[in-house]
Amino acid sequence: MQVGCMNYFCPMSNEQLLRSRGLRVTNTRKAVLQLLQHSGKALSQADVERSLPELADRVTLFRVLQAFEENGLAHRVQDAHGVSRFAVCTGTCTGGHHHDVHAHFRCLECGDVYCLDPVSLPKVSIPKGFKLKASQLHLEGSCSACS
């Protein structure tokens, strides 16, 4: 299965993108994918419901977002309250950088979550017997709108 390209220099239609991940093309998926691509920040399921009312049942949106995550179309990040938010990768998030830490900024005022540029971290010592698989860096504060 071919892995779709999601950055600005390699345009691929959302339909192609969905198919490239083995997902069937439906109105709900196309709409949610487009919304995520243009939102500029990570969206919760409730955000999607608010932005696209009447689009689909709550459970369907839940499963669409879940499918996006499982198939690499979006990544999941928790906001300050532990609620899942979803964001597609953008042009700043390509290639080898995926192996670095994908940093996120959480606004403690409005709760919004923004993807930041990947950063490289110094090695962190972990206890014996522990196996490291991934790292997440969360920066917290206030976004430009709330500052």
Next chain:
Amino acid sequence: MQVGCMNYFCPMSNEQLLRSRGLRVTNTRKAVLQLLQHSGKALSQADVERSLPELADRVTLFRVLQAFEENGLAHRVQDAHGVSRFAVCTGTCTGGHHHDVHAHFRCLECGDVYCLDPVSLPKVSIPKGFKLKASQLHLEGSCSACS
């Protein structure tokens, strides 16, 4: 108000510790504080309920943990599912290190969360107008028991 010392080299009874933060001494608070001190990892409210059944109502435990956080007796960290877990500071977490990032390890198998030694992070560029207040580094993988 005096700030209580929580490391191994400056013993202070849990009663003194509670009073030093302006909290009244109750059986529930003493028991939960002791549990957190000896658990070696961050505990969720459900963990506390399981470890100390019949101790108190779940709302009371919720408020006890909330009071601990608000009064600096414990810090809150989310597990991989966004559920709050609480941990007291240990001997490795003293003085100036509090200004560094307090790293946590999340086991993706059993869900347990462990406090790691503080680490210093490189500067991360954040968007214009954003104000940074705190940072959290989450390492994910499997703990020694699950590896």
Next chain:
DNA sequence: TTGTTAATGCTATTGAGTTGCAAATATAGA
């Protein structure tokens, strides 16, 4: 066009987090 498989909508459930209020209790002061 059609059969198969995947996706959706609906119903219902779980669990964390939370509030309001009355009863119980820790603590300061008499």
Next chain:
DNA sequence: TCTATATTTGCAACTCAATAGCATTAACAA
């Protein structure tokens, strides 16, 4: 030690995110 008061607790109720089961509908490969 006793008492007054402010804090803490228990109970009931509620919100919301997350999620499972199942029947129906829709996508798409042949």
